[in-house]
Amino acid sequence: MMRVFKRTNEMANQEFDVVVAGCGVAGLSAAVAAAQGGARVVVLERATREERGGQSRYTEAYLRMKSLTEVTDDFEVHLAENGSGCVDPELVEDAASSQASPLARALSIADPNLIERFADRAGDTIAWLQGLGVRFDFLPTQFLTASQPRLLPVGGGAALVEALAARAEQLGVQFFYETTALGLHQDADGRVAGLQVRRQGVQSLLLGDVVLACGGFEGNSEMMTRYLGPRSVYLRPVCKGAYYNRGEGITMALAAGAAGAGEFGSYHAEPVDPRSGIAEPSIFIFPYGILVNLEGRRFTDEAPGTVDAYYERVTRRIYEQPQGTAWVVLDARHQRIPNYKLGIRTDKPPVAGQTLAELAGKMGVPAATLEETVREYNAACQPGEWKPLELDGVATRGLVPPKSNWATPLEQGPYHAYPIISSNVFTFGGLKIDVQARVVNGDGDAMPGLYAAGEIVGTYYGNYTGATSVLKGLVFGRIAGSHAAGARKRSAA
Numbered sequence: 001m002m003r004v005f006k007r008t009n010e011m012a013n014q015e016f017d018v019v020v021a022g023c024g025v026a027g028l029s030a031a032v033a034a035a036q037g038g039a040r041v042v043v044l045e046r047a048t049r050e051e052r053g054g055q056s057r058y059t060e061a062y063l064r065m066k067s068l069t070e071v072t073d074d075f076e077v078h079l080a081e082n083g084s085g086c087v088d089p090e091l092v093e094d095a096a097s098s099q100a101s102p103l104a105r106a107l108s109i110a111d112p113n114l115i116e117r118f119a120d121r122a123g124d125t126i127a128w129l130q131g132l133g134v135r136f137d138f139l140p141t142q143f144l145t146a147s148q149p150r151l152l153p154v155g156g157g158a159a160l161v162e163a164l165a166a167r168a169e170q171l172g173v174q175f176f177y178e179t180t181a182l183g184l185h186q187d188a189d190g191r192v193a194g195l196q197v198r199r200q201g202v203q204s205l206l207l208g209d210v211v212l213a214c215g216g217f218e219g220n221s222e223m224m225t226r227y228l229g230p231r232s233v234y235l236r237p238v239c240k241g242a243y244y245n246r247g248e249g250i251t252m253a254l255a256a257g258a259a260g261a262g263e264f265g266s267y268h269a270e271p272v273d274p275r276s277g278i279a280e281p282s283i284f285i286f287p288y289g290i291l292v293n294l295e296g297r298r299f300t301d302e303a304p305g306t307v308d309a310y311y312e313r314v315t316r317r318i319y320e321q322p323q324g325t326a327w328v329v330l331d332a333r334h335q336r337i338p339n340y341k342l343g344i345r346t347d348k349p350p351v352a353g354q355t356l357a358e359l360a361g362k363m364g365v366p367a368a369t370l371e372e373t374v375r376e377y378n379a380a381c382q383p384g385e386w387k388p389l390e391l392d393g394v395a396t397r398g399l400v401p402p403k404s405n406w407a408t409p410l411e412q413g414p415y416h417a418y419p420i421i422s423s424n425v426f427t428f429g430g431l432k433i434d435v436q437a438r439v440v441n442g443d444g445d446a447m448p449g450l451y452a453a454g455e456i457v458g459t460y461y462g463n464y465t466g467a468t469s470v471l472k473g474l475v476f477g478r479i480a481g482s483h484a485a486g487a488r489k490r491s492a493a
Contacts, residue, residue: 026454105444234324262458
């Protein structure tokens with residue numbers, strides 16, 4: 001299929017070797033790698049220069065690594081276990097083989113070879129970033145209990161964005177801010193040969209191989225409703241940067257024949273305070289209390305395991321409640337947990353009450369119901385040594401739903417409560433790529449001239465493998481840029 005866009009008089013078309021849509025860590029990694037390979041590169045960013053970076057700018061950028069060179073022990077297994085829906089296991093095995101069939105290559109799963117490449121290239125990508133001046137350390141996280149370590153860039157995602165952008169500028173990469181990608185341009189042979197864009201109301205064509213790194217569709221209410229359903233009105237992006245992610249990259253690639261991957265009807269869930277306007281106002285203190293809906297009733301096990309491993313599953317249960325809202329109710333005991341404030345990122349104070357009835361009035365839930373809920377919970381709590389910073393197995397007995405850890409009675413005032421909704425950190429549905437970050441079409445073949453990296457790449461199903469999204473963008477952005485630069489050199493030879 002060839003999509004030809006008319007040349008405009010107001011803004012001349014321009015020719016590059018590589019055109020990158022998106023200025024988060026995936027797009028910037030692609031731009032720097034391509035420029036290091038000798039390519040002429042342009043980066044498109046919908047935001048202003050001051051707000052560049054999309055969601056990458058706002059994240060702490062946790063990386064699922066046990067050292068500067070190695071991913072965690074469960075890295076590949078967790079990605080594989082959450083890398084598909086209900087798929088014929090023989091097709092999954094076929095996809096992993098060196099002679100995979102076209103059917104298997106186009107299958108909507110996380111390709112086992114892609115997972116292996118991801119793990120193998122993580123360490124040298126960290127080293128590459130260190131060479132750009134980024135520092136890394138195992139810093140304290142929001143999680144008071146954790147099953148896996150997390151490496152962090154010092155300064156978070158903003159430090160990654162600024163280091164990569166500075167290097168790109170040094171290498172001569174051009175940046176077009178307040179610019180929107182509209183559609184792919186394909187030549188007569190079907191090769192992707194450029195990107196139609198709109199800049200300050202004027203359309204033009206930027207010629208070159210294209211790297212789509214423009215995120216998911218968190219900021220597009222129509223796509224959210226189409227794929228996630230009408231209840232998506234109760235979701236909100238985790239930070240302001242996500243409102244720039246409107247799904248055009250996914251739409252234009254699918255229209256050109258790209259294969260989809262990832263669970264289009266799902267997203268990465270994180271518990272946040274709906275009262276707050278700051279980026280990622282997360283509430284990870286809920287395992288030490290009880291979660292109640294707007295009717296004042298419990299609906300889930302608040303503490304099935306370490307908070308880093310289970311917060312997403314708990315948050316999905318919150319999303320299912322009336323108006324997608326719940327409250328975590330805590331007594332005074334939670335303030336005695338060492339560094340408990342790490343688990344509370346909101347800038348809003350808790351609702352407080354000396355009694356449960358007073359607390360319920362401020363929460364707006366029926367006082368009698370909340371008192372009954374707490375009374376039943378307290379009666380189900382069993383004796384045991386409370387160890388808030390490790391799984392203590394202190395569980396309820398005879399309570400439905402149960403609470404598996406840290407189940408101690410709520411009886412010490414003052415009582416605190418925080419409202420919680422599910423934020424949409426990023427959508428799961430996106431494009432399928434191969435190990436060179438080339439977008440794959442419906443026949444399982446790489447689409448010449450088209451690459452993708454970051455959250456636009458569909459990888460996750462059911463449950464997010466924590467602390468892999470930023471790393472995925474860095475690794476495959478770098479791979480995409482390097483391969484695109486090399487492909488241009490080979491075609492020019």
